[in-house]
Amino acid sequence: MKNTYRAVVQIVSRLTAGLVILWPVSILGQQAVSLDEAIELALVRSPQMLQQDQALDNAELARRSAWAAFLPNLSASTSGSLRSANILDPNTGQIVGGSSDSYGAGVSGRVTIFQGGTRFVEMNRTDADMQAAIARRENQRFAVTLQTKNFFFSALRQADLLEVARQRVDQAQQNLEIVRARSQVGRATISDSLRARLDFINAEQGVLQGETALRAAEFALGRQIGESVAVAPLRPATLEPTMLPLAETEIMQLAESGSPTVIAATQAANAASANVRSAKASYFPTISMSTGYNWNNQERSFTGGRTSWSMGFSMSYPIFNNFQRQSSIDRAQFSYRVSRLQEDDTRLAARQQADNALYSLRTAERAIEIAEEAARVAAEDLRVVRERYAVGVATILDVLISQSAASQADATVITSRYDYVIARAELEAILGREL
Numbered sequence: 001m002k003n004t005y006r007a008v009v010q011i012v013s014r015l016t017a018g019l020v021i022l023w024p025v026s027i028l029g030q031q032a033v034s035l036d037e038a039i040e041l042a043l044v045r046s047p048q049m050l051q052q053d054q055a056l057d058n059a060e061l062a063r064r065s066a067w068a069a070f071l072p073n074l075s076a077s078t079s080g081s082l083r084s085a086n087i088l089d090p091n092t093g094q095i096v097g098g099s100s101d102s103y104g105a106g107v108s109g110r111v112t113i114f115q116g117g118t119r120f121v122e123m124n125r126t127d128a129d130m131q132a133a134i135a136r137r138e139n140q141r142f143a144v145t146l147q148t149k150n151f152f153f154s155a156l157r158q159a160d161l162l163e164v165a166r167q168r169v170d171q172a173q174q175n176l177e178i179v180r181a182r183s184q185v186g187r188a189t190i191s192d193s194l195r196a197r198l199d200f201i202n203a204e205q206g207v208l209q210g211e212t213a214l215r216a217a218e219f220a221l222g223r224q225i226g227e228s229v230a231v232a233p234l235r236p237a238t239l240e241p242t243m244l245p246l247a248e249t250e251i252m253q254l255a256e257s258g259s260p261t262v263i264a265a266t267q268a269a270n271a272a273s274a275n276v277r278s279a280k281a282s283y284f285p286t287i288s289m290s291t292g293y294n295w296n297n298q299e300r301s302f303t304g305g306r307t308s309w310s311m312g313f314s315m316s317y318p319i320f321n322n323f324q325r326q327s328s329i330d331r332a333q334f335s336y337r338v339s340r341l342q343e344d345d346t347r348l349a350a351r352q353q354a355d356n357a358l359y360s361l362r363t364a365e366r367a368i369e370i371a372e373e374a375a376r377v378a379a380e381d382l383r384v385v386r387e388r389y390a391v392g393v394a395t396i397l398d399v400l401i402s403q404s405a406a407s408q409a410d411a412t413v414i415t416s417r418y419d420y421v422i423a424r425a426e427l428e429a430i431l432g433r434e435l
Contacts, residue, residue, distance in 0.1 A: 033225060034234045035152055041225035042148040049144055052137040059133040063126040069119045072111035079104045101298050103305075108292035113313075116284030117277070125274035132267035139260035142429040149425045151224045153418050155217040155233045160414045162210035168407045169207055171382075172200040175399055178390065192396040199400050239417050241365050244435055248358065251431065255354035256347050260432040265339075265346035272332070272339040279328040285317035350430060357427040364420035371413040378406040 033041070043049055080103045112119075179196040218230035225231065246254065256262060290312050297305030318325070385402040388394035428435050 031222075031227065031229065032232045032234050033221075035149070035236060038152050038221065038225050038231075038233070039145050039148050042144055043141060045226040046140075046144045048140050049137075052133070052140045056130070056133040056137050059126070059130040063123075063130050066119070066122040066126040069112070069122065072109045074107070074109045077106045077108075101300065102296065103298070103300065104294065104296040106292060106294035108290065110288060110290040112286065112288045114285070114287040116281030116286070118281040121274050121278045121281065125271050125278065128267045128270035128274060132264045132271065135260045135264035135267065138432055139264065142260065142432055146425050146429040148224055150422060151217070151221040152233045153421050155214065155221050155231075156235060157414060157418045158210065158214040158217045159233075161411055162207065162214050164407060164410045164414065165203065165206040165210040167410070168403070169200070169203040171403055171407075172196070172203040175386075175396075175403065176200050178386070178399075179396060182390075187392060195396050195400060199403070239421055241368065241420055244361075246435070251354055251358060251427075252351055254431050254433075255350040258432060259350040259354075259430060262343075262346050262350050265343040269336070269339040269343045272336040276329070276332040276336050279325070279332040282318070282325045282328065285315050287313065287315045289313050353430045354427065357423060357430055360423040361420065361427060364416060364423050367416040368413070368420060371409065371416045375406070375409040375413050378402070378409040382406045 082101050176193075176196045176199075179192050183193055215230060218232055221233060222229055222231035244251070291310065293307070293309045295305055295307050299305070382399075382402040382405075385394050385398050389396065389399050424435060
């Protein structure tokens, strides 16, 4: 009987331990991820990043094709035919005899010697296209990183706000107990009890709303990194503001010259300029050289037969092609003008965005200081009002107002800190570098 009891106890203990181990996965269904891991996973599964990778790959292939235009075109051919020994002579109408088998092979090559510099221009154009593709990919990488940071810190923000809401429930419970204690000695009215109870109910409602917002934020983070469940963010070591490594003038200069969007616009303008030069090259002739070597035999053998070779030069120049050259040049020149205007506008936009992000960053820094001071003042005010209420000087309404102000001040501190983190991430995305 004892052995049976011990066996049952061991089984129950093991099952309990297994439930405890599997609880976070099977019941909560929640994972935890750090900021670096979230960014890495988001970059891997981002369709926009894959599109930019494809665009970069296409640019590299185009550049290789432009380089290959300097190489000759080589081709090989072979042929063979079999006929009967007796064939009809179409001139006499008589059947004549003779071998009619034929075997042949040949190699030919063709190379463009001069094409008005088009090949060199094409090399420059494809280089510019590839640099633009690299810059666009880098810009997309920072865009995905910024989006991931928004989801990550939004989940952290909601978790912190939920903690503030729970603290408000505890404080509302304390207020309710104070009112009950005063009611027992006849120093509190029914209205005091009702107001304290209503404040407690509202605080619990705030917790429910906070839990819903946190759940939605964690699912949004999970979707961003490719998970179908809610993912909890791991809190970084610190969220305190730090000094920027660059001065304001350096930030503006970097935004105007080193921003990925500016680099992409500049390279796109360079590619448009190369298109203009390529269109003008059509006024020059095209000179090419061709050569070939052929072998023919009527016997099924590699020995014997007849061989021949050829070499030739050719030049072509379109004297009149229905104004296609002029039309191509006009279109290329207009495209170039548009690209230069877009480049200038992109520089101005980068400067404007950098200034806005920098100003938002400084505003967030100052907002943190103000919010922290407000939180200290609100906490002290709540303490004083509670003491005044305990001695009958203040009313329960004064306590509830101070309590609400203290909770709002704590929430403002949290919001200000995460506003600073997001503002710094936005500045990094604009500049295209970590700060």
